[in-house]
Amino acid sequence: MASEIIQTIARLTPLDEVLAVVDAEVKPVTPRTLDVGAAAGRTLANDALAPARPSAAMALLDGWAVSADETLGAGSYAPALLLRAPARIEVGQAMPAGTDSVAPLDAVKVSGGRAEALATVSPGDGVLPAGGDSDPAIPLHRVGERLRITDLAAFAAAGLARVTVREPRIRVLPIRGNSIVSATTRLLAADIERRGGAARLDEGGRGLAVALAADSADAIIAVGGTGSGRNDSSVQTLVREGELAMHGMALTPGETAALGFVGSRPVLLLPGRLDAALAVWLTVGRRLLERLAGTQHREYEPAETLALTRKVTSTVGLAELVPVRCDAGRAEPLATKYLSLSALARSDGWILVPADSEGYSVGSDVQVRPWP
DSSP states (O other): OOOOOOOOOSOOBOHHHHHHHHHHHOOOOOOEEEEGGGOTTOEESSOBOOOOBSSSOEESSSEEEEOGGGGTTOBTTBOEEOSSOOEEEOTTOBOOTTOOEEEOGGGEEEETTEEEESSOOOTTTTEEOTTSSBOTTSOSBOTTOBOOHHHHHHHHHTTOOEEEEEOOEEEEEESSOSHHHHHHHHHHHHHHHHTTOEEEEOOTTSOHHHHHHOOSOSEEEEESOOSSSTTOOHHHHHHHHSEEEEEOBSEESOTTOEEEEETTEEEEEEOSSHHHHHHHIIIIIHHHHHHHHTOOOOSSSOOEEEEESSOEEOOTTOEEEEEEEEETTEEEEOOSSSOOHHHHHHOSEEEEEOTTOOEEOTTOEEEEEEOO
16 A cells, blocks of 8 residues: 655745745746737737827817916906907817917807906916827837826827736646635636736646646636645645655645646645735735736835734734724734634734744834735
């Protein structure tokens, strides 16, 4: 009878080393062109350039097209006679020759063929100059930047119908079909989509070896089977089918996670616990996704600086993710090591204690980042 092979962790790789491997080995995917309406969250593969808009100066408000010089010193009690009758103009109309500003309707009095300015107008008031909306020499957005829906509205208004982006295809695989693993994979797939990837969520029990052998994704994220249990074999499968870069990360929760490659495709194996899988995804998985998309890396999400209501004790050598509840400008730690479902649901965000820290004292300022 063949002896049972048990997955064991020889070394917990520091988080900085894990991220260094991701940065060095994970390459951006091949660009593709999408309609602007389908590019939300995607990362630009080329600078987004638009033609000059408008092609000629145009009015930004309804009023009178005037030459600002003729209104110099004008006021309600000292009107300035305009040398010629001004043209009435509306938003979006081209400025008539010899004019450089738009005076509000109540700033000019026209009577009996005589026109007077009742207020001083500065050059350029109420006018959008040629190229003021978009200048071909100035990109609307640059390569490596992720697109917001506001960006796409601006692109469409500037006349861009399609953009070239990088959209990583990520296969998300639940190794087991239990409710926690299923909930975790749905969370990951949703976050991937929100952050510019195209997620394919497999059914539970399909098998990691089948997913690794397929060539239909740029990366594979599998949840479950990374520990030393009798049915845990995800890491062994990766060793057999590809290359294991590391098994065991100095991150709590999430110590049993693994990272490897099948050819050039990265494979991230996450623990089957929601808290552990989430911790590894937030610290490593998002970085991996950014590398695939060619996104300019920004440290996690925009953070809010808050003071701790009580101390957090952490083990030196392990980075630690801690959920916190925020109230009145302060952050209350809710759990450490094992993050219960209740703590995750009740918390407003998370902090990361670096590996070289023993924790934070009461009143320490910490960077609180939002959950997906």
